[in-house]
Amino acid sequence: MSSVKLYKSIDSTSANCAGAIGELAGAINDAYAGEGVEIFIKDEATRKDVYAWAKKTRHKIVVDESVGDKLRLVVEKVA
Amino acid sequence: MLVAGGGIGGTIVANRIAQKLSDEMARGEVKVTVLDRSQKHYYQPGFMLVSMGEMHPKDTFAEERELLDRRVGLITGDKGTITKLNPADKAVVTADGSTHNYDYLVLATGSHIQVDEIPGFKEGAQTFFSLDGAQKMWDSVRGFQGGNIVVDVAMLPHKCPVAPLEITLMLDDYFKRKGIRDKVNLHYCYPVPGVFGIPNVNKMMTGVFDQRGINVHSQFTLAGVDPSGKKITSKEGESLNYDLLIAVPPHKGAQVLGDSGIGDRRNWVPTDKYSLQMKGHDDVYVMGDTTDIPISKAGSTADYESYVVANNVSVDAAGGGSKRDYTGSVFCYIATGLDQATYIKFDYTHPPNPPTPSQIHWWGKLAYNRLYWSIHARTII
Ligand SMILES: Cc1cc2nc3c(=O)[nH]c(=O)nc-3n(C[C@H](O)[C@H](O)[C@H](O)COP(=O)(O)OP(=O)(O)OC[C@H]3O[C@@H](n4cnc5c(N)ncnc54)[C@H](O)[C@@H]3O)c2cc1C
Numbered sequence: 001m002s003s004v005k006l007y008k009s010i011d012s013t014s015a016n017c018a019g020a021i022g023e024l025a026g027a028i029n030d031a032y033a034g035e036g037v038e039i040f041i042k043d044e045a046t047r048k049d050v051y052a053w054a055k056k057t058r059h060k061i062v063v064d065e066s067v068g069d070k071l072r073l074v075v076e077k078v079a
Numbered sequence: 080m081l082v083a084g085g086g087i088g089g090t091i092v093a094n095r096i097a098q099k100l101s102d103e104m105a106r107g108e109v110k111v112t113v114l115d116r117s118q119k120h121y122y123q124p125g126f127m128l129v130s131m132g133e134m135h136p137k138d139t140f141a142e143e144r145e146l147l148d149r150r151v152g153l154i155t156g157d158k159g160t161i162t163k164l165n166p167a168d169k170a171v172v173t174a175d176g177s178t179h180n181y182d183y184l185v186l187a188t189g190s191h192i193q194v195d196e197i198p199g200f201k202e203g204a205q206t207f208f209s210l211d212g213a214q215k216m217w218d219s220v221r222g223f224q225g226g227n228i229v230v231d232v233a234m235l236p237h238k239c240p241v242a243p244l245e246i247t248l249m250l251d252d253y254f255k256r257k258g259i260r261d262k263v264n265l266h267y268c269y270p271v272p273g274v275f276g277i278p279n280v281n282k283m284m285t286g287v288f289d290q291r292g293i294n295v296h297s298q299f300t301l302a303g304v305d306p307s308g309k310k311i312t313s314k315e316g317e318s319l320n321y322d323l324l325i326a327v328p329p330h331k332g333a334q335v336l337g338d339s340g341i342g343d344r345r346n347w348v349p350t351d352k353y354s355l356q357m358k359g360h361d362d363v364y365v366m367g368d369t370t371d372i373p374i375s376k377a378g379s380t381a382d383y384e385s386y387v388v389a390n391n392v393s394v395d396a397a398g399g400g401s402k403r404d405y406t407g408s409v410f411c412y413i414a415t416g417l418d419q420a421t422y423i424k425f426d427y428t429h430p431p432n433p434p435t436p437s438q439i440h441w442w443g444k445l446a447y448n449r450l451y452w453s454i455h456a457r458t459i460i
Contacts, residue, residue, distance in 0.1 A: 008343055011352065014407060015430040016373040017240030019276020023373045025300070026235050030344040049272070056298065056315070 002062040004036035004076050013042045013070055020046050021053050024075060028059060033079040036062060040070045047071055080392065081171060081181040083161055084333070085115035085143045085153065087122070087456070088367030088381030089187035094458040095389035097148040103397050104150050112152035113143070114173065116160040120146055121210065122451055124378060127242055130207035130216040131249050133417070134448070139210055146456045161188070164339040166360045183362050183392050186348060188333035190238050190368035190376055196329045197233055199304030203311075204231070204326035207246060208238075219323055220253065225262030226322030231311060232269050233301040234329040235276070238368050238376040241423070243267070243327055244275060244284055245414040250325075251291045252416035265292070266319060268299035268311070280423060283433055287415060301326070330376075332369055347371035352427070353404040355388055362395070364388045375409045382455065383408040412444035420444050 008027045012020040020041050027037040041047060047064075050073055054061050063074035080096065082089045093113050103109040125139035144153055153159075154173075163172040164186075171179045192208045194201040207213040230247045247267050254260040267274060267288065273281040274288055274295055288295055300314040304324065312318040331337075332346030341357075342348045349358040350370035357363040366388050367381035374380060387405040394400045407427030413436075414420045420440035423431035434440070447455070454460055 010373055012373055014427040015277050015425045017276050017375045017409075017411075018235040018373065019271060019278075019281075021271040022235030022276045025270055026345070029234060045278070053271070053298075 002036070002074055002076075004034070004062050004074060006038050006074070007031040007035040007077075009038040009040075011040050012046070013040050021049055024050065024053070025057075028057070028075060028077050031077040033077050036074045036076045038063075038072065038074045040067070040072055042070060044071075047073070050075070080109065080111045080183045080185070080396065081179055082111065082113045082185045082187060083164070083171065084187040084189055084367075084369075085113040085120060085147070085155075086187060086189050086367070086381075087378040088189075088369075088385060089113055089115070089185065090120060090143065090146050090456050091382055091458055092185055092187065092366060092385040092388050093151045094146075094148045094456075095385050096393060097150045098458065099389055099393040100397055101150070109396055110152065111150070112154060112179075113147060114154050114159040114161055114171065114179070115143060116155065116174075118143055118155045120456070122448070122456075123208075124239070124448060124451075126210055126213040127207050127239075127246060127249075128448065129210065130213035130246070131220065131253060131417070132217050136210060136214055141452055141456075146452070148457075161335050162338070164335060164341060166341070166357070166363055169362065181362075183396060184364070185388055185392065186336075186357065186363060186365045186369050187367050187381070188335065188369055190330045190332060191334070192328040193331055194328045197301055197303060199306050200233070200301075200326065200328060203304035203306030203309070204324045204328075206326055206328055207242075208327060216325060220250070223254075223263070223323055225259060227264045227266060227320055228323045228325065229266045229268060229311065229319055229321040231267075231299070231301055231324065231326040233327060235270055236373070236376060237327050237330045239411070240276070240375055240377075241411050241413045243269070246325060247293060248287065248291065248415045249417055251293060252418075256417070264294065266294045266296060266321075268301070268313070268319065269295070269297040270300040272298050277423070277425075277431060280431060280433055283421075284413075287436075330368075336369075343371060352407070354391065354402070355384055355405050356391075364392055374407060375411060377409060377411055379410045380408075383410075385458075412440060412447070414441065414444060416441075
């Protein structure tokens, strides 16, 4: 369990134009350092995309788990 | 019933409610009123066509009163400008100091461009996301003789997510027809990897961009615009010179939502993705660009949502019938030039599968725009 305070939760389990990364990037932009953004996704390819994006932008993935048929990731904003 | 905002969503939903509750309205049991700061109704999809000289600016707006069903009330100006929303007291305050009480509220105050959020943006970038900006952009495009055109998306989400793809491909076609495409370098900067967020649409459009010789820079998150040096820089550390910068500014929900303590830090209102009710307030429905649902902020979304909101609020108010869920339907044409287009149609369970671009879809796009005033806004269908 991570104790990071959640700024926002995003349900990205269906097609959306900004894509999971677009929604995540937008929310992380508005989060304060140390806050987290939770995102629910459906597939492994998107999970890999989130990891690649987090690495590039130097934010931290603090939760990565399966919840039913969804994947739940929490990304913590690093300054 | 109050409808906050008489744009695409607010107008269509008010008209549909009037059709559903015509008997109750005739008996004086239900009253529907739209509040908007402006008497004019702007059809923003037209702005993009204005920016490419394909539509006259005066065809992008009409009198709101003429679009609304005559049984629906309309209050505009200071009396219609909402300065505070108070869902706990079921009340809305307007700029003239009046308090309007409601039994049911529909929030449709839209999304709004933030040209001051990124340093140098206002001074250095042109944008077709306002009517004024679109007119200026057309002057710049017409006069452009050659050099670097940079199309940049500052931040996601923004309304009409396909618009940056469209404007880039329309510019390509425009300069080709003018015979100077070889003198124009087209660049497309996007804040996430690829050119679009939906994988198969991204794949298709990446192919089209490649064929058309458009340079893609992604992930490119706009950090600042240097108007004197004519240069943009990204948070990823890339910089790019431009002769003409065409950019999509960051967006926010209406300021009044933030001022009323509603919504997230970008004023998007927490909304149930199926019932379209504001989370924690069953008597408030939210539609169009105002919601925080990760779906296209598009006029077509608002139109699809209007069926659900009009139905459910009518059931709430008058009883009878059964409630419906919004299934996530979205339909957007994507212009791929000045005489061809494709489209995406999808919902929560069916991803889009865009057809090969063709002239038929371009005519479909133009026809939708032309018929907006006579058919769609008036909810003839
Ligand atoms: C360049 C461009 C191209 C587009 N192309 C397309 C397209 O091809 N297809 C498509 O489907 N969509 C397109 N869109 C998106 C579409 O225009 C919007 O998604 C749509 O207008 C959203 O409808 P809405 O009712 O949520 O908000 P709006 O139509 O923006 O209406 C909001 C209303 O609320 C009012 N308001 C705001 N604050 C207050 C207040 N405090 N008090 C009173 N009134 C208030 C405003 O005056 C406005 O009338 C495009 C948008 C742009 C900018």
